[in-house]
Amino acid sequence: MQAFAEKILSSGSDFKRRAVDVLQVNMGRYCNLACIHCHVESGPTRKEMMSRENVEAVLGFFARTEIPTLDITGGAPELHPDFDYLVESARSLGRHVMDRCNLTVIFDPGKEYLPGFFKEHSVELVCSLPCYSQENVDKQRGKGTFDLSIRALQRFNKIGYGQPDSKLILNLVYNPVGPHLPPPQEKLEEDYKKILHEQFGIVFNRLFCFTNMPITRYATHLKLRDEYDRYVQLLEAHFNPATIDQVMCRSLISVGWEGWLYDCDFNQMLDLPMTDSTGNRLNIASLALDQAANRPITVGNHCYACTAGAGSSCGGALVS
Ligand code: SF4
């Protein structure tokens, strides 16, 4: 395998971050699900949670910059005790808020208020639904997940999310169940819209196709099936130079539950931190925007997952 860093060098790209448009905050590892593709290795037994002090540090950083978007993820971030506070505070600073929601979380005890809360604060929802078939979703995310996800989507639709002419945005996320690249996003979006509407009356805005990242839990899953080497070779073989200008690390920074900064959520899970020019780790509590913008990005062979085929980012495919 050719190292990804060499591939970038030979492409002539400087592979630096440009302006920072999105701050992605990982509030912790706790989740009500334990999906096999989860690069965060989240689950009901995980205890890691962002402290209130770090939540305040995130808000402090927002207040001293003009970054337009807060993208909240986890785990299931809605199960963090300061989730509502973070959303309300970011909205009061005039920022757009996105929540990466696993759908089923709204049926957790005490969380029934979430749909109304999201609506009240115009939170954009990015919701995982890795397939429109019950069998595939339950295989990847656990038995009963599909039915709960459908009920959650119906509830969101009922209050206006995803409806034509509504400003309440409801996007879905597909990722392959097996070790292959996602199919073309536009065509799959058409299929999702047709099938979900015909079978369940569900509407939504956009479908984002993600490529599974062969790290952490998913890497273990692949290795147990003797599929890891074939999958990473597939990713490298489909490297597409047209994607490298648009991968998410070019315009996003990621902060972990402990306050450390990373070029993306994947680097966070691999413990590849952002550092200053003297090699010290950067923390959200003292971060200045010029330490993140126009700075080189740390890459590794896992970056082939973002740059294979049509590419993959937190907003789905990068090129058609
Ligand atoms: S819902 Fe998301 S965070 Fe939770 S286990 Fe599944 S992929 Fe991981």
Ligand code: SF4
């Ligand atoms: S994994 Fe993807 S987003 Fe992260 S540094 Fe590599 S190319 Fe960028």
